Amino acid sequence: MSTENGKSSEAEDTGEPKSTENNQIKKESHDGDEATGEVEKRSDLPSQQEDTADSQIYTATSLPAIPKETNKTHPLVLEWAYGINSSLPVFSLQDEDRLVIIYACAHVAVIYDHTSKSQYLLQGHCSPITCLCTSEDRRWIVTADMGQESLVIIWDAYTGIPVKTLFDCHPEGGVAALALSKDSKYLVTVGAGLVQRVCIWNWTDESEEPACQVDLSPKYGCQKQILFNPSDSTQLVSNSSSQVLFYNWERGHLEYSAPEITDKTFNAVIGSLSQSVFHYDGVQAFTATSNGNIILWDKQTESVSRQPIVRNAIKLVSMQKEAIAVLTLIDSFIVTGDVNGHIKFYDGNLKLINLYNEFNVDPIRSISFSKERPSNNSLEYPKDCTLDAKPFVMRNFVLSTIHATVVHVNTQTNVPKSLLREHAEPLEAVACHPKQPLVAMGSHSGTIKVWDYQHKEAVCSRVFLSHKQIQCIAYDPQGFYLAVGFASGALQIVDACTLHNDGKECLQFTQDSITHLTFSQDSHYLAAADTGKAVTLLCLCKEGTQEIWKYQGRHHSHYKPIQDLLFGVDLDSNQPRLLSLGMDRRLVEYDLQSSGENELLILSCDRIEQSAVPTCMAWYPHLTPENFLLTASNLYKMKLFNATSKMCRKTLSAPSYGSPVKKMLILPASKDGDSNSRYMAYITEDKVGIQILPLDGNPHKSFVMICHSTGVSTLACSYDGRYVFTAGGQDCTVFSWELNLLSLEASAALGGKGMKPFYDLLEGGRDGLLFKEMEEYFYYFQLLDQNLDSMETRLVSTRIPLADVPFLMRALGFYPTEQELEDMQNEVKFSRYAETRNYVTDIDLEEFIRLYVNHRPASGISRQELYNAFQVLGKPDEEGRYNIDRDELLELLQARGEHMTEDDLAECFTTLLGVTPDGGNYTGSLLESVLPAEITMDAFASDILGFSVATQELHQEHHGQES
Incomplete structure (x- = not known):
C-alpha cells in the first residue's frame, strides 16, 4: 500500500511477491538423486516438516481449475494479459482433459487454460522475464529476468505459489539462460554479464549459495542456451552463436571444455549455431545451425576416464537448406523446427521418420511436447513417412513462432489448433x-x-x-x-x-507521425496532433446520404512537441472546445466557430508554467461550482486552471512514484455508488495508478502498480469504469487492470483523517521541529499584524493576513517565484468565491500547511539541474568546465524571466556571501568586488549557494555523465 511519504512500497504497492512464506520448498521428494519432483503426502514426515502437511503445495497433486474470480485485496488487480514474449519458449503443461500452456508476457508468466479461457498470472518480477523453463514432469516452473535487482523464481505449477526465490544471483546483469535437471533437483543459471558466470543450484536445500560455479571467457560469445544431460545431471551443454561448451561438475567443482568448431573443421560453411541437445544415449550430442546442418559431437576415445569429458565434432550432417531454429529431444526422436514452419522427426541415426509441413505457420521459436504419453492403440495414429509406413505414435505438442503465434497439434488427427495469435x-x-x-x-x-x-x-x-x-x-x-x-x-x-x-x-495531411487523436463529444469533429508540432482538424459532413470526414484546417500552434490534445464543451453555448498542450508550456485553445474552410484559428494561447514542463491534461469532474482543467507536470505537480479565464486556481502535489504522471483519465461516475465519489486513473513511466478525487495532495489517496517495466505508452478506461488497460509499447503487451475502489478507500482511510496525512509530510511530523517552527512564525506574524510595540490587550486569532504568506514561506526556506506567489494567493483568495462571491483575505495554520506541502518543490535543486544551467548559459574552458561571465550573468538576471533590479541582485549576493555593505548601500561596484569575473559551477555551488557537496566531486560527476 502507499507509504506515509507517498512513495511506493516495493513489497506492497507493486503487488509483486518477491519471496514466499518460507522461501523454501520442503524436500519430501528430493532426498534421492532420482527424485521425480512430485510432492506426495507421506505419513513418516520428520517433526520439523509436520507443519507442511496441510500446505497447498504439499497436498496439490494436479493442475487446478483456474478460478475466474479472485479475492481483490488491492485497488488494482492484474486481470488479464494480452500478448506474449515471442522470443521465449512456450511450454505445454497439460493437454488431456484440459489444454494448458505457460508463456512469458512482459514481467509476468501466464498459465493459460485454453479450455476454460482463463489465465493464472505469476507475478513476482519487476523487470521483463528473459528466461523460462519447466521441469520434465511440469510440476515446477522457473522464471528469471535481467533487471537491476534480478530474480530467479521457482514456482509450483499446481498452485501458482513461488516456492524459492534467488535474489540477485547474477548481479553482473541478470540471467541469460537456465535449465532444470531431469530429476528437477538441480537448476543451472547463466549470467548475462560481459563475463558470464554459470552456477548450479541445489534449489531444494536451504543454502543461498550455488553448489558450484565457473566463469566463462568472453571469447566464446554470449551463451544463450544451456541444458542438462538427461542421462547424467553432472554433464551439461551450452552454446552461443559460434561456440559450443561442454560442462562436467562433481564434488562442488565445475569445469568446461570448448572444442574447436570452424568452417575449416569440415571444410564447409557451418553458419550460426542455434540449439544443442544430448543424444538420448547420453554420450553423443547434436547442435543445429542456420545452414540446415546438424553437428554431431562424440567423446574422444582416449579421454574416457578424463574429467571433464572431452567431446569433438566428428560429423557435419546436411539436413536441409533452411535454417534449423529449434532442436529438441522427445522419447526416442530428435525433433527440429525450421524457419519455414516445418517440423521434422528423426531417429537416433538422424533418419527422417515423419514431418509436418502443411501447417502454414511462421518461423518456429519453440516446440514443447505433452507430458502425457500417447495411448497404446497405435491404429489411431497416422502413418509415418518411411517406406514401412508404420503408425507414427507421438505425443501432442505445442509450437510457438517468432510472430507471436501459438499452435497446438493433436498428433492423432494432425489438426493444428491456434491457441494465441498476438502482436x-x-x-x-x-x-x-x-x-x-x-x-x-x-x-x-x-x-x-x-x-x-x-x-x-x-x-x-x-x-x-x-x-x-x-x-x-x-x-x-x-x-x-x-x-x-x-x-x-x-x-x-x-x-x-x-x-x-x-x-x-x-x-x-502531413508526413509527420500522428501522436494524438481525439473526437469532440458530439462526434462532429476529429482532431489530430503530430510530431510536426501541428494540430489538424477534420469535420464530419453530409454528402447526399453519406457522411464523410473532410479536412477543415491545420495550425502549427506549438514550437515544441505537443503533449496532449483534448476536446471539451463550452458550458454557456454547449459548443465543442479544442485545446492542445505542448512542451513549450503553452496551452492553446482553437476557435472552432470562427474557423472557415481550410483554416484553423487560435482563440487564445497561455503560458501555464514557468520552469516545469506540462505532461498531460484532463477535464476535472464537476465536484465544485467551477469548471476546471487539470494538468500535470514533470516536477510532480498538478494544477487546476479555471476553464474560462485559464487562471491557476490550485496547485497540488502529484503522485511521486519514481517518474512524473504522463497521462491521466477521469473515470466515469459509478452508476451504483455515490455520484460524488470520483476517481482518476493515470500512468507514469512504468506504473499505472488510481487516485481518489477531489485532489488535495494526500498521498494515501493514490495507489500504483508496476505495469510495464520497459515503459508504458498509453492507457484507456472501459466505458463502465471497471477496467483500465495499459499498453507496453516495446513489450508488445496490453494489461487489463480491474479496479477495486473499496480497497482504495480503505487504504486511504488507514493513512489517517483530517490533517494527519499532511502533518506526516512535514519533516518530523506533528511533533517535529518544522511544525513547531511553523507555529512560532505563524504566531509571530499575528503579533506583527497587531503591532509588536502595542501595549494593548492582544486579540487572539487563528488566522493571518494573506499578504503575509510570501514572507512566511521564505522564512521556512521555500523561495517561490513571483508567479508562484501570485498563484498561492489566488488559490486562497478565490477558494470560496464561486459559493459566496466573496474573496478570502486571511488563512489559518492548517490551510497554510496544506498550501506549503502542495507548493514546495518535490525535491531540492539537483546537481544535474545546476550542471545543465551552466551548460546552457556558460562556455567551456580548456578542461571542459563551464564558466559564466559575471557581467553576462548579472545582465541575464536583470533582463530575463522575472526581472530583478541591481539593488535586489546586490542584496541577494551579499546576503549569500555574508558581506555587509558600508552604510547599507547596495551598488554595482559592490557586486564586482564580491563576485569573480568568471564564475565556475564549482564556485557557484560551494561559495555562493553554500552546497555542502565537494565541488571537485560535483564537477567530476557531471563531467562523467556528459561523457
Whole structure:
C-alpha cells in the first residue's frame, strides 16, 4: 500500500511477491538423486516438516481449475494479459482433459487454460522475464529476468505459489539462460554479464549459495542456451552463436571444455549455431545451425576416464537448406523446427521418420511436447513417412513462432489448433469502446485487433498493408467510428464494428507521425496532433446520404512537441472546445466557430508554467461550482486552471512514484455508488495508478502498480469504469487492470483523517521541529499584524493576513517565484468565491500547511539541474568546465524571466556571501568586488549557494555523465 511519504512500497504497492512464506520448498521428494519432483503426502514426515502437511503445495497433486474470480485485496488487480514474449519458449503443461500452456508476457508468466479461457498470472518480477523453463514432469516452473535487482523464481505449477526465490544471483546483469535437471533437483543459471558466470543450484536445500560455479571467457560469445544431460545431471551443454561448451561438475567443482568448431573443421560453411541437445544415449550430442546442418559431437576415445569429458565434432550432417531454429529431444526422436514452419522427426541415426509441413505457420521459436504419453492403440495414429509406413505414435505438442503465434497439434488427427495469435511488434495504441465491453489494440505491424474483454474473445482484426506503425487510435463518443493514426502521418477512419472503411483511401495531411487523436463529444469533429508540432482538424459532413470526414484546417500552434490534445464543451453555448498542450508550456485553445474552410484559428494561447514542463491534461469532474482543467507536470505537480479565464486556481502535489504522471483519465461516475465519489486513473513511466478525487495532495489517496517495466505508452478506461488497460509499447503487451475502489478507500482511510496525512509530510511530523517552527512564525506574524510595540490587550486569532504568506514561506526556506506567489494567493483568495462571491483575505495554520506541502518543490535543486544551467548559459574552458561571465550573468538576471533590479541582485549576493555593505548601500561596484569575473559551477555551488557537496566531486560527476 502507499507509504506515509507517498512513495511506493516495493513489497506492497507493486503487488509483486518477491519471496514466499518460507522461501523454501520442503524436500519430501528430493532426498534421492532420482527424485521425480512430485510432492506426495507421506505419513513418516520428520517433526520439523509436520507443519507442511496441510500446505497447498504439499497436498496439490494436479493442475487446478483456474478460478475466474479472485479475492481483490488491492485497488488494482492484474486481470488479464494480452500478448506474449515471442522470443521465449512456450511450454505445454497439460493437454488431456484440459489444454494448458505457460508463456512469458512482459514481467509476468501466464498459465493459460485454453479450455476454460482463463489465465493464472505469476507475478513476482519487476523487470521483463528473459528466461523460462519447466521441469520434465511440469510440476515446477522457473522464471528469471535481467533487471537491476534480478530474480530467479521457482514456482509450483499446481498452485501458482513461488516456492524459492534467488535474489540477485547474477548481479553482473541478470540471467541469460537456465535449465532444470531431469530429476528437477538441480537448476543451472547463466549470467548475462560481459563475463558470464554459470552456477548450479541445489534449489531444494536451504543454502543461498550455488553448489558450484565457473566463469566463462568472453571469447566464446554470449551463451544463450544451456541444458542438462538427461542421462547424467553432472554433464551439461551450452552454446552461443559460434561456440559450443561442454560442462562436467562433481564434488562442488565445475569445469568446461570448448572444442574447436570452424568452417575449416569440415571444410564447409557451418553458419550460426542455434540449439544443442544430448543424444538420448547420453554420450553423443547434436547442435543445429542456420545452414540446415546438424553437428554431431562424440567423446574422444582416449579421454574416457578424463574429467571433464572431452567431446569433438566428428560429423557435419546436411539436413536441409533452411535454417534449423529449434532442436529438441522427445522419447526416442530428435525433433527440429525450421524457419519455414516445418517440423521434422528423426531417429537416433538422424533418419527422417515423419514431418509436418502443411501447417502454414511462421518461423518456429519453440516446440514443447505433452507430458502425457500417447495411448497404446497405435491404429489411431497416422502413418509415418518411411517406406514401412508404420503408425507414427507421438505425443501432442505445442509450437510457438517468432510472430507471436501459438499452435497446438493433436498428433492423432494432425489438426493444428491456434491457441494465441498476438502482436509481434511494439504495441503503443489502445482504446476502449464507449458503450460496449470492447478494447482495440494497434501495433507497429499495422494490425488492429479488437477484443471482447468480458468473454476474452477476439471480435475482429485488420492488417493495414499500405501503412504500418500504428501510433494511436480513438473511438468516437457514439461508438460508430475508430480513428487510426500512423507513423507515416496517414489517418484512417474505419467502422468501429467491422474495421472496414468502404475502400476509402487514408487521409494524409502531413508526413509527420500522428501522436494524438481525439473526437469532440458530439462526434462532429476529429482532431489530430503530430510530431510536426501541428494540430489538424477534420469535420464530419453530409454528402447526399453519406457522411464523410473532410479536412477543415491545420495550425502549427506549438514550437515544441505537443503533449496532449483534448476536446471539451463550452458550458454557456454547449459548443465543442479544442485545446492542445505542448512542451513549450503553452496551452492553446482553437476557435472552432470562427474557423472557415481550410483554416484553423487560435482563440487564445497561455503560458501555464514557468520552469516545469506540462505532461498531460484532463477535464476535472464537476465536484465544485467551477469548471476546471487539470494538468500535470514533470516536477510532480498538478494544477487546476479555471476553464474560462485559464487562471491557476490550485496547485497540488502529484503522485511521486519514481517518474512524473504522463497521462491521466477521469473515470466515469459509478452508476451504483455515490455520484460524488470520483476517481482518476493515470500512468507514469512504468506504473499505472488510481487516485481518489477531489485532489488535495494526500498521498494515501493514490495507489500504483508496476505495469510495464520497459515503459508504458498509453492507457484507456472501459466505458463502465471497471477496467483500465495499459499498453507496453516495446513489450508488445496490453494489461487489463480491474479496479477495486473499496480497497482504495480503505487504504486511504488507514493513512489517517483530517490533517494527519499532511502533518506526516512535514519533516518530523506533528511533533517535529518544522511544525513547531511553523507555529512560532505563524504566531509571530499575528503579533506583527497587531503591532509588536502595542501595549494593548492582544486579540487572539487563528488566522493571518494573506499578504503575509510570501514572507512566511521564505522564512521556512521555500523561495517561490513571483508567479508562484501570485498563484498561492489566488488559490486562497478565490477558494470560496464561486459559493459566496466573496474573496478570502486571511488563512489559518492548517490551510497554510496544506498550501506549503502542495507548493514546495518535490525535491531540492539537483546537481544535474545546476550542471545543465551552466551548460546552457556558460562556455567551456580548456578542461571542459563551464564558466559564466559575471557581467553576462548579472545582465541575464536583470533582463530575463522575472526581472530583478541591481539593488535586489546586490542584496541577494551579499546576503549569500555574508558581506555587509558600508552604510547599507547596495551598488554595482559592490557586486564586482564580491563576485569573480568568471564564475565556475564549482564556485557557484560551494561559495555562493553554500552546497555542502565537494565541488571537485560535483564537477567530476557531471563531467562523467556528459561523457
